[in-house]
Amino acid sequence: MSELESKVTxxxxxxxAMSASGRVQLAHGGGGKLTQQLIEGLFLPHFSxxxxxxxxxxxxxxxxxxxxxxxTDSYVINPLFFPGGDIGSLSVSGTVNDLAMMGAxxxxxxxxxxxxxxxxxxxxxxxxxxxxxxAKKAGVHVVTGDTKVVxxxxxxxxxxxxxxxxxxxxxxxxxxxxxxxxxxxxxxxDVGRHGMCILSQREGLDFSSxxxxxxxxxxxPVLGLISKGITLHCMRDLTRGGxxxxxxxxxxxxxxxxxxxxxxxxxxxxxxxxxxxxxIDPLYVANEGRFVIIAPPDQEQSILKVLMxxxxxxxxxxxxxxxxxxxxxxxxxxxxxxYGVSRPLSMLTGEQLPRIC
Amino acid sequence: xxxxxxxxxxxxxHYFREKIEDLMSSSGNGCASTSTTxxxxTxxxxTxxxxxxxxxxxxxxxxxHGLDQLLPDNIQLIHGPGCPVCVTPSEVxxxxxxxxxxxxxxxxxxxxxxxxxxxxxxxxxxxxxxADVRIVYSPMDALNIAKDLSKQGSDKQxxxxxxxxxxxxxxxxxxxxxxxxxxxxxxxxxxxxxTVPPAMVAILQNEETAxxxxxxxxxxxxxxxxxxxxxxAKQFQVPIVVTGFEPVDVMQGLYECIRMLVxxxxxxxxxxxxxxxxxxxVTAQRLLxxxxxxxDKEWRGVGSIAQSGLELAEQYKPYDALLxxxxxxxxxxxxxxxxxxxxxxxxxxxxxxxxxxxxCTPESPxxxxxxxxxxxxxxxxxxxxxxxxxx
Numbered sequence: 001m002s003e004l005e006s007k008v009t010x011x012x013x014x015x016x017a018m019s020a021s022g023r024v025q026l027a028h029g030g031g032g033k034l035t036q037q038l039i040e041g042l043f044l045p046h047f048s049x050x051x052x053x054x055x056x057x058x059x060x061x062x063x064x065x066x067x068x069x070x071x072t073d074s075y076v077i078n079p080l081f082f083p084g085g086d087i088g089s090l091s092v093s094g095t096v097n098d099l100a101m102m103g104a105x106x107x108x109x110x111x112x113x114x115x116x117x118x119x120x121x122x123x124x125x126x127x128x129x130x131x132x133x134x135a136k137k138a139g140v141h142v143v144t145g146d147t148k149v150v151x152x153x154x155x156x157x158x159x160x161x162x163x164x165x166x167x168x169x170x171x172x173x174x175x176x177x178x179x180x181x182x183x184x185x186x187x188x189x190d191v192g193r194h195g196m197c198i199l200s201q202r203e204g205l206d207f208s209s210x211x212x213x214x215x216x217x218x219x220x221p222v223l224g225l226i227s228k229g230i231t232l233h234c235m236r237d238l239t240r241g242g243x244x245x246x247x248x249x250x251x252x253x254x255x256x257x258x259x260x261x262x263x264x265x266x267x268x269x270x271x272x273x274x275x276x277x278x279x280i281d282p283l284y285v286a287n288e289g290r291f292v293i294i295a296p297p298d299q300e301q302s303i304l305k306v307l308m309x310x311x312x313x314x315x316x317x318x319x320x321x322x323x324x325x326x327x328x329x330x331x332x333x334x335x336x337x338x339y340g341v342s343r344p345l346s347m348l349t350g351e352q353l354p355r356i357c
Numbered sequence: 358x359x360x361x362x363x364x365x366x367x368x369x370x371h372y373f374r375e376k377i378e379d380l381m382s383s384s385g386n387g388c389a390s391t392s393t394t395x396x397x398x399t400x401x402x403x404t405x406x407x408x409x410x411x412x413x414x415x416x417x418x419x420x421x422h423g424l425d426q427l428l429p430d431n432i433q434l435i436h437g438p439g440c441p442v443c444v445t446p447s448e449v450x451x452x453x454x455x456x457x458x459x460x461x462x463x464x465x466x467x468x469x470x471x472x473x474x475x476x477x478x479x480x481x482x483x484x485x486x487x488a489d490v491r492i493v494y495s496p497m498d499a500l501n502i503a504k505d506l507s508k509q510g511s512d513k514q515x516x517x518x519x520x521x522x523x524x525x526x527x528x529x530x531x532x533x534x535x536x537x538x539x540x541x542x543x544x545x546x547x548x549x550x551x552t553v554p555p556a557m558v559a560i561l562q563n564e565e566t567a568x569x570x571x572x573x574x575x576x577x578x579x580x581x582x583x584x585x586x587x588x589x590a591k592q593f594q595v596p597i598v599v600t601g602f603e604p605v606d607v608m609q610g611l612y613e614c615i616r617m618l619v620x621x622x623x624x625x626x627x628x629x630x631x632x633x634x635x636x637x638x639v640t641a642q643r644l645l646x647x648x649x650x651x652x653d654k655e656w657r658g659v660g661s662i663a664q665s666g667l668e669l670a671e672q673y674k675p676y677d678a679l680l681x682x683x684x685x686x687x688x689x690x691x692x693x694x695x696x697x698x699x700x701x702x703x704x705x706x707x708x709x710x711x712x713x714x715x716x717c718t719p720e721s722p723x724x725x726x727x728x729x730x731x732x733x734x735x736x737x738x739x740x741x742x743x744x745x746x747x748x
Binding site for chain 2: 346
């Protein structure tokens with residue numbers, strides 16, 4: 001194998017991640033294979049520790065007697081304003097949802113703003129009001145922050161980082177390690193809205209129906225389930241890379257195999273139509289108010305019953321289950337289609353839609 | 358009728374699956390008694406019948422929906438060269454990159470072409486090195502960028518990478534037609550357009566080919582009609598079915614093709630009647646004759662095919678980016694394990710390539726058939742990857 005080929009065939013063992021070009025590509029932020037390679041090949045070798053190595057949506061930390069969850073996310077979405085929300089509401093719900101996925105009650109957020117010189121203060125006011133409104137709805141407080149300004153021509157208007165702290169007020173361990181064969185996979189609602197909404201806004205695609213993003217905080221139904229004593233093995237919110245990426249990550253982390261029923265996966269007619277037009281698979285499209293729950297089969301009906309009570313999870317449905325893998329099939333997620341043919345899902349390659357969140 | 362729903366209906370797929378099974382399980386069943394005297398020797402039903410679907414979009418539909426897995430074992434599907442991204446010569450990519458890296462050039466392209474490797478790098482890698490490379494969904498978007506820049510008094514030139522079969526040629530032609538009509542001078546194209554029928558003939562003339570029948574490309578035929586295919590069917594005695602892309606289209610197209618093979622017929626049949634007529638889109642064809650002319654063309658991995666490409670007609674030559682920027686196509690003899698050529702001609706399948714899934718993956722593709730969303734290798738990797746790759 002030539003030197004170039006050995007760099008190009010990435011194995012994850014090399015301490016310095018080498019993409020063929022040796023440079024950051026848009027796909028490194030896509031949430032798919034290249035993002036994973038960057039994390040495993042460049043970040044983890046420098047920072048590895050027990051909390052980080054879990055690679056959960058947030059880190060579980062013990063502070064005295066209390067178990068807390070700490071998570072961070074940055075928002076570079078373009079455009080800043082879109083039907084259903086804006087970068088402000090997204091910066092709150094995104095981090096709140098990461099905390100909720102770990103089973104934590106979200107409490108506090110930090111808010112870091114990077115502003116471009118010349119950005120209209122009136123727009124900033126709208127965005128900050130949006131942050132305040134979403135924080136109030138979610139029951140979290142913005143307790144610390146920072147503001148930086150960069151020269152005109154850099155910063156694309158506004159970038160936001162939020163870090164969040166939540167507390168775990170129960171005894172369940174909700175991590176990929178809990179996933180077991182026979183578990184049911186439950187999806188909280190229809191997929192592909194956020195990504196398709198952003199794409200149609202960004203590209204000025206004029207459709208007769210306006211697609212709305214599904215941006216929403218989803219911690220209330222989650223905490224509702226936990227408070228009723230329902231056993232949850234694992235949860236993941238579906239952001240970049242969509243449903244497929246999240247399930248592939250969980251299947252690989254749990255070293256099991258998932259089987260999905262393609263007919264059961266809800267996709268709205270609008271999203272389906274735009275996806276057809278643009279040749280994009282909705283299973284890989286970003287969401288910002290959807291999550292999956294993996295739970296023991298005897299909990300399935302109770303979970304669906306509880307989720308029906310919350311607006312944001314009205315469309316919840318079981319889409320598949322967890323199986324014991326045959327040798328060599330660990331981490332595989334397969335989808336059975338309408339014709340009875342099963343095919344494996346692949347990890348996303350490249351950048352399907354940049355600057356989606 | 359929603360078309361997408363009806364032509365994906367499992368009932369329709371299984372209906373044609375059963376009819377194909379009937380045809381292949383006993384000899385002579387399903388032949389119309391009024392058919393003309395068989396002019397090819399009726400193949401023994403026990404040998405695999407080999408049918409090529411020409412268009413990359415059809416390949417993807419087959420692999421994505423698992424339609425090949427629904428067919429009896431004595432039908433073999435061979436994936437054709439109908440992936441324009443796949444057949445774009447490496448030297449065209451190199452020339453495009455040279456132009457894109459020039460200062461004051463805004464280089465526009467469909468997304469797919471950005472990841473295709475040239476001899477050393479792709480347009481996407483050139484973008485990460487500072488080239489102003491932009492994804493557009495239509496050549497008219499690129500033309501509008503040129504108009505806007507001109508209005509702003511900018512010196513920048515917009516260059517569009519025009520790649521495709523007869524399906525995309527009319528839109529690309531229209532952008533050039535409008536550029537000339539409106540006097541938009543800061544606009545030009547790198548043209549690498551190919552035509553389908555000469556490629557089908559080249560495949561049939563290849564001694565190694567096993568192809569006995571074709572599913573012709575439905576959208577190419579929407580533009581061009583299918584008059585050109587009668588001569589091919591007659592000369593080579595192969596049935597040709599103009600076929601759409603949805604699962605029911607493909608299964609019906611396969612059924613019609615297999616029926617003709619079993620009955621010893623060699624004719625052209627139109628399955629994709631909701632989109633294709635025999636004459637095709639005459640207005641589009643007229644535009645093509647105005648803006649383009651036929652030339653011999655190099656197909657990546659396949660070689661030169663006579664009169665299979667489109668170059669700009671004389672009065673449109675000023676819009677040829679290679680001429681405008683003084684860049685020539687330089688063939689490079691870079692040895693590569695990529696066997697795209699054999700795959701595009703249907704001689705090998707992707708999983709028979711030693712590099713498949715190893716040194717050649719969608720993240721680090723050795724050839725265009727792995728990059729393009731319509732490439733056979735990409736389809737196999739995406740939809741079958743974990744079954745085919747060695748662990």
